[in-house]
Amino acid sequence: MRDKMNNVSETDVWADKTHAEVFDYLHKMPKHIVKRHYETFNEGRLLKKYKEKIEGNKFFEIGCATGELYRYITTYMKEFTYHGFDISVPAINRATSKYPSDYFHILENGFDDIIEKHGQPDVVWCRDVILHQDKPYKFLNNVIKLAKNTSIVRLRTRDSGETVFDTDLSCQLHWDKYWAPYIVLNIDEMISKIKENKDVNKIIISRSYEILGGHNYRFLPKELYFTSAGTAETAVFIQKGDRVDGEVVVVYDDNQDRPKLGIIERVIRKTSLFFM
Ligand SMILES: C[S@@+](CC[C@H](N)C(=O)[O-])C[C@H]1O[C@@H](n2cnc3c(N)ncnc32)[C@H](O)[C@@H]1O
DSSP: OHHHHHOBOSSHHHHSHHHHHHTTGGGGSOHHHHHHHHHHSHHHHHHHHHGGGOOSOEEEEESOTTOHHHHHHHHHOTTSEEEEEESOHHHHHHHHHHSOGGGEEEOSSTTHHHHHHHOOOSEEEEESOGGGSSSHHHHHHHHHHHOSSEEEEEEEEESSSOOOOOTTTSEEEETTTEEEEOOOEEHHHHHHHHHTSTTEEEEEEEEEEOOOTTSTTEEOOGGGGSGGGOEEEEEEEEEESOOBTTBOEEEEOOOOOOOOOOHHHHHHHHHTTOOO
Protein backbone atom coordinates (compact mmCIF):
# COMPACT_ATOMS: atom_id res chain seq x y z
CA MET A 1 0.00 0.00 0.00
CA ARG A 2 2.78 2.39 0.98
CA ASP A 3 4.64 1.64 -2.27
CA LYS A 4 1.53 2.38 -4.31
CA MET A 5 1.11 5.68 -2.52
CA ASN A 6 4.72 6.66 -3.24
CA ASN A 7 4.91 5.45 -6.82
CA VAL A 8 5.31 8.17 -9.47
CA SER A 9 4.31 6.98 -12.95
CA GLU A 10 4.22 8.85 -16.26
CA THR A 11 1.51 6.51 -17.60
CA ASP A 12 -0.84 5.18 -14.86
CA VAL A 13 -2.87 8.37 -14.51
CA TRP A 14 -3.77 8.55 -18.22
CA ALA A 15 -4.91 4.92 -18.44
CA ASP A 16 -7.67 5.58 -15.88
CA LYS A 17 -11.14 6.39 -17.20
CA THR A 18 -11.36 9.36 -14.82
CA HIS A 19 -8.85 11.12 -17.11
CA ALA A 20 -11.32 11.02 -20.01
CA GLU A 21 -14.13 12.32 -17.79
CA VAL A 22 -12.15 15.18 -16.23
CA PHE A 23 -10.54 16.37 -19.44
CA ASP A 24 -13.76 16.43 -21.40
CA TYR A 25 -15.12 19.54 -19.66
CA LEU A 26 -14.81 21.69 -22.82
CA HIS A 27 -17.21 19.39 -24.63
CA LYS A 28 -20.03 20.92 -22.61
CA MET A 29 -19.11 24.44 -23.74
CA PRO A 30 -20.41 26.18 -26.87
CA LYS A 31 -17.97 26.80 -29.71
CA HIS A 32 -17.37 30.46 -28.96
CA ILE A 33 -16.18 29.58 -25.45
CA VAL A 34 -13.90 26.89 -26.83
CA LYS A 35 -12.47 29.57 -29.15
CA ARG A 36 -11.94 31.97 -26.25
CA HIS A 37 -10.42 29.20 -24.18
CA TYR A 38 -7.74 28.36 -26.73
CA GLU A 39 -7.02 31.89 -27.90
CA THR A 40 -6.55 33.44 -24.45
CA PHE A 41 -3.88 30.94 -23.48
CA ASN A 42 -0.49 31.99 -24.84
CA GLU A 43 0.07 28.94 -27.04
CA GLY A 44 -3.25 29.59 -28.83
CA ARG A 45 -2.52 33.31 -29.05
CA LEU A 46 0.86 32.53 -30.67
CA LEU A 47 -0.71 30.06 -33.12
CA LYS A 48 -3.27 32.65 -34.18
CA LYS A 49 -0.67 35.42 -34.43
CA TYR A 50 1.88 33.47 -36.49
CA LYS A 51 -0.23 30.96 -38.40
CA GLU A 52 0.33 32.76 -41.72
CA LYS A 53 4.07 32.15 -41.33
CA ILE A 54 3.60 28.39 -40.98
CA GLU A 55 4.36 26.56 -44.22
CA GLY A 56 2.12 23.58 -44.87
CA ASN A 57 -1.14 22.56 -43.28
CA LYS A 58 -0.64 19.17 -41.69
CA PHE A 59 -1.32 19.72 -37.97
CA PHE A 60 -0.64 16.96 -35.41
CA GLU A 61 -1.46 17.18 -31.72
CA ILE A 62 0.57 15.01 -29.33
CA GLY A 63 -1.34 14.36 -26.11
CA CYS A 64 -4.73 15.26 -27.58
CA ALA A 65 -6.70 13.74 -24.65
CA THR A 66 -10.43 13.79 -25.54
CA GLY A 67 -9.91 15.76 -28.76
CA GLU A 68 -11.41 19.17 -28.05
CA LEU A 69 -8.68 21.00 -29.99
CA TYR A 70 -10.05 19.17 -33.07
CA ARG A 71 -13.26 21.15 -32.64
CA TYR A 72 -11.37 24.46 -32.44
CA ILE A 73 -9.06 23.75 -35.41
CA THR A 74 -11.76 22.38 -37.71
CA THR A 75 -14.07 25.30 -36.92
CA TYR A 76 -11.73 28.28 -36.76
CA MET A 77 -8.56 27.22 -38.59
CA LYS A 78 -9.94 25.25 -41.47
CA GLU A 79 -6.69 25.61 -43.40
CA PHE A 80 -5.13 22.92 -41.18
CA THR A 81 -5.69 19.17 -41.41
CA TYR A 82 -5.82 17.89 -37.84
CA HIS A 83 -4.73 14.54 -36.37
CA GLY A 84 -4.56 13.83 -32.63
CA PHE A 85 -2.36 11.23 -30.88
CA ASP A 86 -2.39 10.04 -27.29
CA ILE A 87 -1.32 7.10 -25.14
CA SER A 88 -4.61 7.17 -23.21
CA VAL A 89 -7.10 4.57 -24.42
CA PRO A 90 -10.08 6.06 -22.48
CA ALA A 91 -9.31 9.54 -23.81
CA ILE A 92 -8.99 8.40 -27.44
CA ASN A 93 -12.17 6.32 -27.09
CA ARG A 94 -13.97 9.41 -25.86
CA ALA A 95 -12.59 11.51 -28.73
CA THR A 96 -13.66 8.96 -31.34
CA SER A 97 -17.12 8.68 -29.82
CA LYS A 98 -17.62 12.41 -30.47
CA TYR A 99 -15.68 13.09 -33.67
CA PRO A 100 -14.68 11.15 -36.82
CA SER A 101 -12.43 8.32 -35.64
CA ASP A 102 -9.94 8.66 -38.54
CA TYR A 103 -8.50 11.75 -36.88
CA PHE A 104 -7.52 10.16 -33.55
CA HIS A 105 -4.81 7.60 -32.90
CA ILE A 106 -3.47 5.68 -29.93
CA LEU A 107 0.30 5.94 -29.61
CA GLU A 108 1.53 2.47 -28.75
CA ASN A 109 5.16 2.69 -29.84
CA GLY A 110 6.13 6.21 -28.94
CA PHE A 111 6.75 8.51 -31.90
CA ASP A 112 8.22 5.75 -34.07
CA ASP A 113 5.02 4.90 -35.89
CA ILE A 114 3.78 8.41 -36.52
CA ILE A 115 5.73 9.42 -39.62
CA GLU A 116 5.61 5.92 -41.10
CA LYS A 117 1.83 5.63 -40.75
CA HIS A 118 0.68 9.23 -41.09
CA GLY A 119 3.52 11.18 -42.75
CA GLN A 120 5.44 14.10 -41.28
CA PRO A 121 3.38 16.99 -39.92
CA ASP A 122 4.14 20.63 -40.70
CA VAL A 123 3.01 21.71 -37.24
CA VAL A 124 3.08 19.86 -33.92
CA TRP A 125 1.02 21.07 -30.96
CA CYS A 126 1.86 19.57 -27.57
CA ARG A 127 0.24 21.20 -24.56
CA ASP A 128 0.82 20.12 -20.95
CA VAL A 129 2.44 16.82 -21.87
CA ILE A 130 6.21 17.44 -21.64
CA LEU A 131 6.11 18.38 -17.94
CA HIS A 132 4.56 15.00 -17.13
CA GLN A 133 7.40 12.94 -18.67
CA ASP A 134 10.25 11.29 -16.76
CA LYS A 135 12.60 12.63 -19.44
CA PRO A 136 11.11 15.95 -20.53
CA TYR A 137 13.99 17.04 -22.80
CA LYS A 138 13.99 13.76 -24.70
CA PHE A 139 10.28 14.23 -25.30
CA LEU A 140 10.66 17.90 -26.26
CA ASN A 141 13.38 16.94 -28.75
CA ASN A 142 11.14 14.27 -30.26
CA VAL A 143 8.38 16.85 -30.71
CA ILE A 144 10.78 19.28 -32.41
CA LYS A 145 12.15 16.54 -34.68
CA LEU A 146 8.66 15.39 -35.63
CA ALA A 147 7.62 18.81 -36.96
CA LYS A 148 8.70 19.81 -40.45
CA ASN A 149 8.22 23.49 -39.72
CA THR A 150 6.79 24.56 -36.36
CA SER A 151 6.25 23.15 -32.88
CA ILE A 152 4.02 24.82 -30.32
CA VAL A 153 4.28 23.53 -26.78
CA ARG A 154 3.18 24.52 -23.33
CA LEU A 155 5.27 23.39 -20.40
CA ARG A 156 6.42 24.78 -17.04
CA THR A 157 9.54 26.87 -16.46
CA ARG A 158 11.48 28.56 -13.68
CA ASP A 159 13.65 31.64 -14.26
CA SER A 160 16.01 30.84 -11.42
CA GLY A 161 17.34 27.64 -9.91
CA GLU A 162 18.16 24.32 -11.50
CA THR A 163 15.63 21.91 -12.98
CA VAL A 164 14.79 19.18 -10.48
CA PHE A 165 14.50 15.98 -12.53
CA ASP A 166 13.83 13.66 -9.60
CA THR A 167 10.12 12.87 -10.00
CA ASP A 168 9.86 11.74 -6.37
CA LEU A 169 10.53 15.37 -5.48
CA SER A 170 8.57 16.99 -8.31
CA CYS A 171 5.19 15.44 -9.01
CA GLN A 172 1.42 15.97 -8.93
CA LEU A 173 -1.35 13.86 -7.42
CA HIS A 174 -4.34 13.09 -9.66
CA TRP A 175 -7.73 11.96 -8.43
CA ASP A 176 -6.60 10.73 -5.04
CA LYS A 177 -4.85 7.84 -6.83
CA TYR A 178 -1.84 8.57 -9.02
CA TRP A 179 1.35 10.60 -8.74
CA ALA A 180 2.55 11.84 -12.14
CA PRO A 181 5.84 13.65 -12.83
CA TYR A 182 5.56 17.46 -12.81
CA ILE A 183 8.91 18.85 -13.93
CA VAL A 184 9.66 22.57 -14.05
CA LEU A 185 12.46 23.36 -16.50
CA ASN A 186 15.06 26.07 -15.99
CA ILE A 187 14.28 28.54 -18.79
CA ASP A 188 17.88 29.17 -19.97
CA GLU A 189 18.66 25.47 -19.97
CA MET A 190 15.47 24.83 -21.96
CA ILE A 191 16.42 27.42 -24.59
CA SER A 192 19.92 25.89 -24.91
CA LYS A 193 18.44 22.43 -25.37
CA ILE A 194 16.09 23.66 -28.10
CA LYS A 195 19.01 25.36 -29.86
CA GLU A 196 20.83 22.02 -30.05
CA ASN A 197 18.40 21.24 -32.89
CA LYS A 198 20.43 22.78 -35.69
CA ASP A 199 17.41 23.34 -37.94
CA VAL A 200 15.67 25.64 -35.42
CA ASN A 201 16.11 29.33 -36.23
CA LYS A 202 13.54 31.10 -34.02
CA ILE A 203 12.09 30.57 -30.54
CA ILE A 204 9.25 32.67 -29.17
CA ILE A 205 8.73 32.39 -25.42
CA SER A 206 5.53 33.47 -23.71
CA ARG A 207 5.48 33.08 -19.93
CA SER A 208 2.41 33.47 -17.78
CA TYR A 209 3.93 33.84 -14.34
CA GLU A 210 2.38 32.15 -11.36
CA ILE A 211 3.58 30.37 -8.26
CA LEU A 212 3.39 26.69 -9.21
CA GLY A 213 3.86 25.24 -5.73
CA GLY A 214 0.77 24.63 -3.60
CA HIS A 215 -1.90 24.21 -6.30
CA ASN A 216 -3.73 21.15 -7.57
CA TYR A 217 -2.10 18.65 -5.20
CA ARG A 218 1.40 19.34 -6.51
CA PHE A 219 4.36 18.13 -4.49
CA LEU A 220 7.17 20.35 -5.69
CA PRO A 221 10.62 21.42 -4.49
CA LYS A 222 10.21 24.02 -1.73
CA GLU A 223 11.72 26.91 -3.71
CA LEU A 224 8.88 26.64 -6.25
CA TYR A 225 6.51 28.06 -3.62
CA PHE A 226 8.30 31.43 -3.79
CA THR A 227 7.89 34.22 -6.37
CA SER A 228 11.70 34.44 -6.53
CA ALA A 229 11.82 31.18 -8.54
CA GLY A 230 9.97 32.96 -11.37
CA THR A 231 7.79 29.97 -12.20
CA ALA A 232 5.44 30.13 -15.17
CA GLU A 233 3.12 28.27 -17.48
CA THR A 234 5.17 28.80 -20.59
CA ALA A 235 4.18 28.61 -24.24
CA VAL A 236 7.05 28.08 -26.69
CA PHE A 237 6.73 28.57 -30.45
CA ILE A 238 9.65 26.87 -32.18
CA GLN A 239 10.29 27.54 -35.83
CA LYS A 240 12.65 25.79 -38.21
CA GLY A 241 14.56 27.50 -41.00
CA ASP A 242 17.99 28.79 -41.97
CA ARG A 243 19.84 30.67 -39.26
CA VAL A 244 21.21 34.14 -40.02
CA ASP A 245 24.91 34.27 -39.03
CA GLY A 246 24.40 30.96 -37.25
CA GLU A 247 22.18 32.59 -34.62
CA VAL A 248 18.81 31.50 -33.27
CA VAL A 249 16.46 34.45 -32.74
CA VAL A 250 14.87 34.31 -29.27
CA VAL A 251 11.85 36.56 -28.72
CA TYR A 252 10.13 37.09 -25.35
CA ASP A 253 6.41 37.79 -25.56
CA ASP A 254 5.29 37.26 -21.94
CA ASN A 255 1.63 37.68 -21.07
CA GLN A 256 -0.67 36.74 -18.15
CA ASP A 257 -3.08 34.46 -19.91
CA ARG A 258 -5.90 32.96 -17.81
CA PRO A 259 -9.25 33.23 -19.60
CA LYS A 260 -11.77 35.37 -17.75
CA LEU A 261 -14.82 33.14 -17.33
CA GLY A 262 -18.44 34.09 -16.73
CA ILE A 263 -20.43 32.64 -13.81
CA ILE A 264 -21.97 29.77 -15.81
CA GLU A 265 -18.62 28.80 -17.31
CA ARG A 266 -17.04 28.88 -13.85
CA VAL A 267 -19.71 26.58 -12.47
CA ILE A 268 -19.30 24.10 -15.36
CA ARG A 269 -15.55 24.17 -14.92
CA LYS A 270 -15.73 23.65 -11.19
CA THR A 271 -18.11 20.74 -11.42
CA SER A 272 -15.84 19.13 -14.00
CA LEU A 273 -13.05 18.75 -11.41
CA PHE A 274 -10.78 20.80 -13.61
CA PHE A 275 -7.12 19.77 -13.47
CA MET A 276 -4.06 21.04 -15.29
C1 LIG B 1 -2.38 17.02 -18.85
S1 LIG B 1 -3.11 16.18 -20.20
C2 LIG B 1 -3.17 17.50 -21.41
C3 LIG B 1 -4.24 17.27 -22.44
C4 LIG B 1 -4.36 18.36 -23.49
N1 LIG B 1 -3.15 18.44 -24.31
C5 LIG B 1 -4.68 19.69 -22.85
O1 LIG B 1 -3.88 20.60 -22.95
O2 LIG B 1 -5.74 19.81 -22.25
C6 LIG B 1 -1.78 15.21 -20.80
C7 LIG B 1 -2.16 14.32 -21.98
O3 LIG B 1 -0.97 13.82 -22.57
C8 LIG B 1 -1.10 12.44 -22.79
N2 LIG B 1 0.25 11.85 -22.74
C9 LIG B 1 1.03 11.67 -21.66
N3 LIG B 1 2.19 11.11 -22.01
C10 LIG B 1 2.14 10.94 -23.35
C11 LIG B 1 3.04 10.40 -24.31
N4 LIG B 1 4.21 9.90 -23.94
N5 LIG B 1 2.68 10.40 -25.61
C12 LIG B 1 1.46 10.90 -25.99
N6 LIG B 1 0.56 11.40 -25.13
C13 LIG B 1 0.90 11.42 -23.82
C14 LIG B 1 -2.00 11.97 -21.67
O4 LIG B 1 -2.62 10.74 -21.96
C15 LIG B 1 -2.98 13.13 -21.55
O5 LIG B 1 -4.08 12.96 -22.41
